[in-house]
Amino acid sequence: MSLAALSGGLFLPLSLVYFTVLTDIPLPVLGAIISGSVLIGLPLPLVTGMLVDRWTAHPVVAVGLGLQAVAYAGFVVARDPLEVLLASAVLAVGVRLFWSSVFTFLADYAETRDGLSMEQWFGRLNAARTVGIVVGGLITGAVISVQAEGAYLALAWAASGCTALSTGLILGVVRTRPRAGDAPGDEPSTYVSILRDRVFLRFLALNSVLALATLFFGLSLPTVVRSRLDGPGWLTAALLVANALLVAVLSARGADLSSRTSKVRLLKRAALLWSGAFAVLAVAMTLPLAAAALVLLLGVALLSVAEILHAPSSTALVDELARGARGRYLAAFQYSFVVAELVGPIMFTALFDLAAALPFAVVAVGCGLVAVALNRRERRPLPIG
Numbered sequence: 001m002s003l004a005a006l007s008g009g010l011f012l013p014l015s016l017v018y019f020t021v022l023t024d025i026p027l028p029v030l031g032a033i034i035s036g037s038v039l040i041g042l043p044l045p046l047v048t049g050m051l052v053d054r055w056t057a058h059p060v061v062a063v064g065l066g067l068q069a070v071a072y073a074g075f076v077v078a079r080d081p082l083e084v085l086l087a088s089a090v091l092a093v094g095v096r097l098f099w100s101s102v103f104t105f106l107a108d109y110a111e112t113r114d115g116l117s118m119e120q121w122f123g124r125l126n127a128a129r130t131v132g133i134v135v136g137g138l139i140t141g142a143v144i145s146v147q148a149e150g151a152y153l154a155l156a157w158a159a160s161g162c163t164a165l166s167t168g169l170i171l172g173v174v175r176t177r178p179r180a181g182d183a184p185g186d187e188p189s190t191y192v193s194i195l196r197d198r199v200f201l202r203f204l205a206l207n208s209v210l211a212l213a214t215l216f217f218g219l220s221l222p223t224v225v226r227s228r229l230d231g232p233g234w235l236t237a238a239l240l241v242a243n244a245l246l247v248a249v250l251s252a253r254g255a256d257l258s259s260r261t262s263k264v265r266l267l268k269r270a271a272l273l274w275s276g277a278f279a280v281l282a283v284a285m286t287l288p289l290a291a292a293a294l295v296l297l298l299g300v301a302l303l304s305v306a307e308i309l310h311a312p313s314s315t316a317l318v319d320e321l322a323r324g325a326r327g328r329y330l331a332a333f334q335y336s337f338v339v340a341e342l343v344g345p346i347m348f349t350a351l352f353d354l355a356a357a358l359p360f361a362v363v364a365v366g367c368g369l370v371a372v373a374l375n376r377r378e379r380r381p382l383p384i385g
Helices: 002-022 027-040 044-055 058-077 081-110 118-146 151-173 193-194 198-228 231-261 261-286 289-322 326-333 335-354 358-378
Strands: none
Touching: 002 058, 002 151, 027 081, 027 118, 044 058, 044 081, 044 289, 044 326, 058 081, 058 151, 081 118, 081 289, 081 326, 118 231, 118 289, 193 326, 198 231, 198 289, 198 326, 198 335, 198 358, 231 289, 261 289, 261 358, 289 326, 326 335, 335 358
């Protein structure tokens, strides 16, 4: 999983710059191609959930990783718009297949191993993903500073190689079994029944705000440091590394809490922490660079603690709600992150243009409202948490 996350960290932040350097395709056309490839992947969580519930997650995870390896290799040779679109579409399909099945895969895997709970495995995945993305992003930053075509190509090959190795490890080393009641070939709940599950749908809506919180800091930080604070490039890297280290160190503690504490209560705490963190970040936008850097570091600490509470608790809560349709529920759960990915960039750029502190204040208010909703839900005798 760390190798797969490293591949994403190596290449995904670089995609637009990569094709700008290596092709003659105009930037607006590149933006349309990459956005179009994201749209291609939108229906895939629904399909993935059905495949996972019927055949288990193991082969679906492997196919998702394999397609990503092929796509990264395709980026080495893609030069015209059609080739770039094809490679980007393959990558989008692979990414959606992977993230829509990997949580079910880990849940099944946890039930074949003694010692670690499902929540602890989810925590490990979050730590591996965060560290891999940050390490890959730092390497990518170094490549951008070099500005050599060979370095860009080497990065694409490295991403392909890391993902291919992950595929081989999944196929050759890891073994899972579906949990009792989820055997392949069973007919679990359909998506129609999931759409009637009001508890799950309410949680999906609330988690879309929390998913936005998980993405918003990394999305906004480079622009904030460069455009608002006029700070050095290393400040962005230092803050991202601090976030990765905190998540890596604290993830085990968050997973342990999730395995023995009400999931709804932990999610409420995460929402409150995010609300406070983004309020702190909004304040940082009003300060000079030196003071803002210290305040941003405080915000990173709060964000990191919120993340280690949210990641294992949210996924484990969805698994509890699944009632015989683990694959479908965990796949549908990914739509909260899809919404965040689509809304986040538009919201940030629109609000940041009005006032630097405004996007962070809006996210802070949103997370606060989620905390209020979860507090009310915790007091009701519903079968969650």
